[in-house]
Amino acid sequence: xxxxxxxxxxxxxxxxxxxxxxxxxxxxxxxxxxxxxxxxxxxxxxxxxxxxxxxxxxxxxxxxxxxxxxxxxxxxxxxxxxxxxxxxxxxxxxxxxxxxxxxxxxxxxxxxxxxxxxxxxxxxxxxxxxxxxxxxxxxxxxxxxxxxxxxxxxxxxxxxxxxxxxxxxxxxxxxxxxxxxxxxxxxxxxxxxxxxxxxxxxxxxxxxxxxxxxxxxxxxxxxxxxxxxxxxxxxxxxxxxx
Amino acid sequence: xxxxxxxxxxxxxxxxxxxxxxxxxxxxxxxxxxxxxxxxxxxxxxxxxxxxxxxxxxxxxxxxxxxxxxxxxxxxxxxxxxxxxxxxxxxxxxxxxxxxxxxxxxxxxxxx
Numbered sequence: 001x002x003x004x005x006x007x008x009x010x011x012x013x014x015x016x017x018x019x020x021x022x023x024x025x026x027x028x029x030x031x032x033x034x035x036x037x038x039x040x041x042x043x044x045x046x047x048x049x050x051x052x053x054x055x056x057x058x059x060x061x062x063x064x065x066x067x068x069x070x071x072x073x074x075x076x077x078x079x080x081x082x083x084x085x086x087x088x089x090x091x092x093x094x095x096x097x098x099x100x101x102x103x104x105x106x107x108x109x110x111x112x113x114x115x116x117x118x119x120x121x122x123x124x125x126x127x128x129x130x131x132x133x134x135x136x137x138x139x140x141x142x143x144x145x146x147x148x149x150x151x152x153x154x155x156x157x158x159x160x161x162x163x164x165x166x167x168x169x170x171x172x173x174x175x176x177x178x179x180x181x182x183x184x185x186x187x188x189x190x191x192x193x194x195x196x197x198x199x200x201x202x203x204x205x206x207x208x209x210x211x212x213x214x215x216x217x218x219x220x221x222x223x224x225x226x227x228x229x230x231x232x233x234x235x236x237x238x239x240x241x242x
Numbered sequence: 243x244x245x246x247x248x249x250x251x252x253x254x255x256x257x258x259x260x261x262x263x264x265x266x267x268x269x270x271x272x273x274x275x276x277x278x279x280x281x282x283x284x285x286x287x288x289x290x291x292x293x294x295x296x297x298x299x300x301x302x303x304x305x306x307x308x309x310x311x312x313x314x315x316x317x318x319x320x321x322x323x324x325x326x327x328x329x330x331x332x333x334x335x336x337x338x339x340x341x342x343x344x345x346x347x348x349x350x351x352x353x354x
Contacts, residue, residue, distance in 0.1 A: 034289075034296055034297055034299070035296045035297060037296070040295055040296045041296075046296075049296070050296070050299075051299050051300075051301075051314065051315035052314065052315075053284070054282075054283040054284035054301055054314075054316060055283070055284075056278055056282040056283050056284045056285075057276055057278065057283075057284030057301070060276055060277050060278055060284070063277075064277070088289070088297075088299065089287075089299050090272075090274060090287060090289075090299075091274065091276055091287070092274075
């Protein structure tokens with residue numbers, strides 16, 4: 001019984017960490033700019049001249065995201081528009097970002113912040129452009145200005161192994177045309193948005209397919225269709241993660 | 243819970259305190275009330291535009307004394323004694339009139 005309780009507790013802890021936000025809530029954290037002036041931002045040491053967020057305000061940000069407990073080093077309160085890109089300390093620019101989620105976390109976002117700062121200070125892009133890019137989607141900005149996100153792309157995507165369905169697990173029959181007529185080979189998802197073992201590739205509402213290994217968004221994706229292989233999903237007109 | 247008037251009082255007192263600390267020509271361009279107790283650091287966010295350089299940010303709260311932290315940007319404004327009418331009003335059971343002390347929390351990293 002004790003072993004079971006311990007397992008449940010450990011399972012809950014893992015679930016909390018997995019549920020850590022990888023991207024900010026656009027309503028709570030739309031991003032906020034302090035300055036777009038390169039003569040100010042590009043001066044070495046500029047970020048050290050900007051204030052530090054009071055701890056009580058950080059606690060408010062955690063609460064607003066429903067994070068009521070955390071481990072040391074699990075999160076930081078991040079500036080969506082980084083200070084080095086001219087972001088402000090307003091609560092509209094703050095969100096709890098995980099250090100521990102994989103493959104996307106605070107360390108990965110830091111790379112795109114540094115890159116955008118370098119590009120804007122070199123005059124390759126403007127600061128408003130950099131601010132818009134990171135506030136809209138830091139992941140998309142990463143792909144645009146650096147390259148594929150960690151954990152994505154053909155080089156790091158391991159092949160999907162199609163496993164035979166477990167005995168006693170009903171595999172829904174293949175249906176055609178239920179998802180706009182392009183889903184030849186698609187299998188309807190199971191209740192709860194998961195996919196059967198015989199067709200583990202999930203297609204999201206946005207038409208992106210997710211693989212069960214090497215894809216950090218797989219577990220969180222509610223499938224609208226399932227495929228046996230990524231090739232089948234691609235043939236049906238869906239794309240992989242970038 | 244504060245009233246808009248109490249927030250206005252805090253804002254006015256903060257502006258008065260900051261007058262001696264702000265660069266010439268600085269103008270208040272924005273304020274935000276955060277979802278905190280008015281006695282907690284970070285309660286009222288103020289942003290001043292300055293003629294040259296980045297805008298300056300401050301956070302004000304009601305405290306035990308008047309103080310401006312130029313490095314931290316935190317402004318403590320001495321809480322006024324309660325008004326006579328307020329003091330005469332009966333308190334709800336289990337509440338106290340005293341301002342609870344703010345326990346400082348250890349600082350955590352902030353991502354840039």
